[in-house]
Amino acid sequence: MQLLDQSIDDSVFTQHESEVRSYCRSWPTVFTRASGSHITDQTGRQFLDFFAGAGSLNYGHNNPVMKSALLDYIADDGITHGLDMATVAKGKFIEAFHGKILQPRRLDYKIQFPGPTGTNAVEAALKLARKVTGRESIISFTNAFHGMTLGSLSVTGNSMKRAGAGIPLVHATPMPFDNYFGGVVEDFQWFERVLDDSGSGLNRPAAVIVETVQGEGGINVARAEWLQALSELCQRRDILLIVDDVQMGCGRTGEFFSFEAAGIKPDIVTLSKSISGYGLPLALTLFRSDLDVWSPGEHNGTFRGNNPAFVTGATTIDHYWSDDALTRDVHAKGDRIHTRFSELCDTFSGISTRGRGMAQGLVFEEAAAAGKVSASAFGAGLLVETSGPSDEVVKLLPPLTISNEDLDRGLDILAESVKEVIG
């Protein structure tokens, strides 16, 4: 019998897998196949997926363009595992990434392939920033999320996840993210003041790490002017600026990099999630070429050379990033979502909306309502997750390639769920 036609009992997971499992609790079914914006469970039920692998499936599930390239490569015995050996697949990816992503944007970045996870890209970024500057301290922002390994966790805000470390997390200081005080406090007032003041007690930072839109933090959007001011502040004070674009990069906000709209050029950038275009593990740490002070092998990792991901990644870039069609499309769909969300906010009290491009959030004054809306949507055939410090935000990350019909259908379901929960 074909693998995908076999049936799995839920007890397989509850008995043998750790209690750490999470999403499977919100969506209690066993999934089998997926395509585009749809995912199917073993009972044959189909769901619309507005979650998209937490931003890893920007081009939908099993996108046929990349699928075809992937099948060919595997069938042809292309190298699968290559560490950091030079391979044709890796070379093609670098050519595509350099030629179609970096060069047109005049970004003079060296490319590092750390282990194929976002947290590994962040760890490499933090290590490099400390090595280059000789300083130890990193500035992070309230409600930041950068990963679960010790270095990344120390710049992550969530207290439950921080407690998981089992040791005090140090060498990082949080600063208020944009709009943290609802606009009543001048941007960077506190940050600039403690930097200016030699008696402030703040260790001089090696780097600032920031997400332009905080996904896990609750779709908190930094304004372009705030990002510009941050970038200028870092330049003035010789602090490196790291943009963690793991979730918001790869077109999620429209442009390939989420920081493009602000017109800034970070010193270091991390990418992962959708960079392979197919949901395969891959991560990149990019940095100004003059910062490339690594010794050979100083940061390594077994799965740096996940060649199938290079193949799908290069194909993705060629197919989607040779012109600006996708960018325009994302902006249009983002507006579509925003319009519908605004209507909901006008209709119901206790909710508000925020977002950029196709990362959009519906914020519930009563935090628990968000989870109820998500559960209700699941019942109606829609996957959508919550985020924010109190899980008070329904967080929309649909595939960028979703059809307008599917988008509308999902938004209809969501509207119904909102009505049901708080109407």
Add this chain to the structure above:
Amino acid sequence: MQLLDQSIDDSVFTQHESEVRSYCRSWPTVFTRASGSHITDQTGRQFLDFFAGAGSLNYGHNNPVMKSALLDYIADDGITHGLDMATVAKGKFIEAFHGKILQPRRLDYKIQFPGPTGTNAVEAALKLARKVTGRESIISFTNAFHGMTLGSLSVTGNSMKRAGAGIPLVHATPMPFDNYFGGVVEDFQWFERVLDDSGSGLNRPAAVIVETVQGEGGINVARAEWLQALSELCQRRDILLIVDDVQMGCGRTGEFFSFEAAGIKPDIVTLSKSISGYGLPLALTLFRSDLDVWSPGEHNGTFRGNNPAFVTGATTIDHYWSDDALTRDVHAKGDRIHTRFSELCDTFSGISTRGRGMAQGLVFEEAAAAGKVSASAFGAGLLVETSGPSDEVVKLLPPLTISNEDLDRGLDILAESVKEVIG
């Protein structure tokens, strides 16, 4: 033109990739395809691969059994990226792993899927050990290698890699690995003494983390009795024992877990590298079920659910671990290598050998000779890497599935290279 028939210029890597790249410097060519124990470059030259993805390709490159299952799964639109959602592919992997690996060995472990890299599995292990015990300190061993993220790096010995952190690495204390003093000092003399002595200044450890054979450290083999004594020491003193089986697990030393031969049952085990069987990123942290104190989502990661790796992993277990044929085969081939190495040691002065199963090392008194042997072997069509604190060890990790003919041919090349360098 097919991807794999295209040509890549070396400048793609030297100009655009970070100086951190490493293996591509030892093996300066561009690889394309691979199969079994062979890997081919774009000039069509074929190499015998005694490196096997640093232990990630125990079943050879693109093993046809797993390849077939993988192609079917992808073609059939099986879910690629699933976070920790329940999927059929994941369920089949758990069933296979539980039924054919854990149960027959009477190992009552819960399975955690951290991010799909070894270092992530180690980070999860360290966090859990600290959370369970409420202690912060970890005992590691001289010349240990556990990964590059901050938590794992703090228990790694290599000073160059440690310096990459840019901050002091703390909360870990090294102890002498087995035979560190050439047998003249009683095992655990120092460790037991400082544990016994309330005035020793050693912070009471949460856990000990150990490799049964240190791969990166230079193929340093811990004796069974040393591992048993370590295990008993940990039990007596309520310290958790973590075996990092990322490189030595999955049959590398014969048995599935490298600690089986010693008859011990660690509290926590990490697996990665060859666990997918195909070189695809996957990692597991296993622990005694009573240690499963994780809260849902307390440790997470985007690529936890690399479903293609579940498919190949389950297939690997079914195919290779339903009986003990592979184990016996590995022991036989390990003996074969050992015999040839012993002959070399008898023939030439300044070399010695050590190893277990199919992890075997040739140790050069003059450290630089190891690198020369590796370079010479590459010239003769054999990939083999060096390890050890001074890169003084030629480290053999051929695919477990290599044919005796290929094994002999590779050993012949190696013998020639040794003769050339130090003969």
Add this chain to the structure above:
Amino acid sequence: MQLLDQSIDDSVFTQHESEVRSYCRSWPTVFTRASGSHITDQTGRQFLDFFAGAGSLNYGHNNPVMKSALLDYIADDGITHGLDMATVAKGKFIEAFHGKILQPRRLDYKIQFPGPTGTNAVEAALKLARKVTGRESIISFTNAFHGMTLGSLSVTGNSMKRAGAGIPLVHATPMPFDNYFGGVVEDFQWFERVLDDSGSGLNRPAAVIVETVQGEGGINVARAEWLQALSELCQRRDILLIVDDVQMGCGRTGEFFSFEAAGIKPDIVTLSKSISGYGLPLALTLFRSDLDVWSPGEHNGTFRGNNPAFVTGATTIDHYWSDDALTRDVHAKGDRIHTRFSELCDTFSGISTRGRGMAQGLVFEEAAAAGKVSASAFGAGLLVETSGPSDEVVKLLPPLTISNEDLDRGLDILAESVKEVIG
């Protein structure tokens, strides 16, 4: 020849003492005797002392009341060095301190005698707060000064002094002291917000440590309402409040404890400097009796029992703190200084004034002017030091017992110096 009639060449200090010496550079002479508000150098020149041992000589140099008790005690072979053995001198001190200081103020504090320095009292306070709460993080304030040993230094603001540690100072986060933004930001806005927000990234603190008036920080005065709000915030959130009263306690601001005016009761209080009343080393850590979780000897130190200091300390309390005369006197003299400083500010531009009781500062817009004023005053026979992150504040700490004539004379000298420097 009598010791004090001998002459010392300056080269004794420049050749044999470390470059770390500091005050002797501002006041380049060799002092011999001192009495009340006057100090004499070996050339016979007399200086008026508005520095008073940086707040250690609140009752003047060699106050005859304590001097007499001290001479009697020494002559009578009273115990000099007693560690924490019970002695009559210690008993009398505790009786006086409990009966005349704590009891009338309804402060139910246990008394700990750590090593006889302010920094040791702070270290004991931090250790106890961490031990009681099981948390590691401490909140300090911008421009705080708490001492030079590693624990105290980590909650001290000054970047030059912090750099002296040679290791990253962690486990502490600075918050804005009162009026840090000139009144445009609501008190504790940032602090409360990050405490409220489980995603802020702030480790939940064990304690807050605060000076009511920051002496080294530049005579920064916390308003009573700010201190009250801080105290309430700590109570609401189960965070311990430590008031470091090393410099501002012992009547410097009028009342015995500097926090009395705000009507708050800190959980832990540190005292040192003027607590012996005679400039002899002594320090106390006071805490709510229910926080007394110390094990015997868990914090110790050789000079905890500096019995001559107990003798002068008990005498001081009996003599000066049996009624409120001194308090009223300090307020009156504080007003006198403030009036004169306000006149100066009206007369000259570029200066402002702030202070409480007999801790008063003259703040210079052009930082360097403060040092020039201090130097000029020294030339005219007045010792007065500077403080603040840029040494921009002339800091007045005259003996509380100074006569009005001497006070006026010193203020006249200071006015002349100000005129000379910025007039």
Add this chain to the structure above:
Amino acid sequence: MQLLDQSIDDSVFTQHESEVRSYCRSWPTVFTRASGSHITDQTGRQFLDFFAGAGSLNYGHNNPVMKSALLDYIADDGITHGLDMATVAKGKFIEAFHGKILQPRRLDYKIQFPGPTGTNAVEAALKLARKVTGRESIISFTNAFHGMTLGSLSVTGNSMKRAGAGIPLVHATPMPFDNYFGGVVEDFQWFERVLDDSGSGLNRPAAVIVETVQGEGGINVARAEWLQALSELCQRRDILLIVDDVQMGCGRTGEFFSFEAAGIKPDIVTLSKSISGYGLPLALTLFRSDLDVWSPGEHNGTFRGNNPAFVTGATTIDHYWSDDALTRDVHAKGDRIHTRFSELCDTFSGISTRGRGMAQGLVFEEAAAAGKVSASAFGAGLLVETSGPSDEVVKLLPPLTISNEDLDRGLDILAESVKEVIG
């Protein structure tokens, strides 16, 4: 009524002082006066003092030579509190210390006066070592004791005291003190090996801190050849050697510095306890003049200039260290103690002895016996303390100036107590 004729009730201490008090529990009485080797309680009972302020009263209680100088100085209104201002008293101390201690021993040390406690001297030493080398890690030894502030505590062995920190103590690694394995392991085998091995995981240390005889650790004596080897090891490897001579300096082992007998010259030395000669708080950090990289005021402290202690300290040096009479006397009395202790060991089983000069220990196999002997001796009129990780050592630190009669009488009492407890 004279202060010393007043009576103090024990409840003063039990009700108002913290539970942290320690010695007063072993010696439950209230002391009043003391002179030479004798100390008297308020009931008039006299005790022979073989404890001597834990080594702070090497010249006995209230030595008349220093007492006279001290009374004169106070009566004459000599400066009491001087921070680091130049004073005649300080100048005389430096002249004496330089001329009679440093110069004859050809020790080219700069003198730093940190806060007047041993722990402060250690903190300054550690900071300087880190600042000079740019490294963070310190090597300490098993059963070391260096103080209770955070930096010193991190290099202290005692687990109960370490736990008092409330945070993980890091940046220090313990190594085995001399004879830690009873002679069966080569000296520095482990230390040298991990320094040699670039893969050992040991952070390269800034400094080693060592006591030549560990007092608190149980009178553990380092052999001269061990200290020489340590010194050479440090020189060879560019690691600074800090000798903490707080307890064993000032003649306790015969020579002024305890390291003289080994013929080594440490890079940094700490002194405190008996340096004032009278039990008054004072501490020194000495270092090679080329290491004097301190900035002015980079390490400071309120009671650095405890001028009465300079007066007694200078007098002590002039009186006791102008020739080698005291040194010879200490050796002779040390031999006397050792002879008596050896006789005890020959007479009773379960005890052994060790020590140097007038720091001598009687070690009980059954740890509890040591405490019983100490209690019995107290009952018979002798103060003697216990030390060691299990308080298994009766630790003798009589005044160096004790008469032979008193010494014999005390040793008789001790012999009786030993007989009573284990006879």
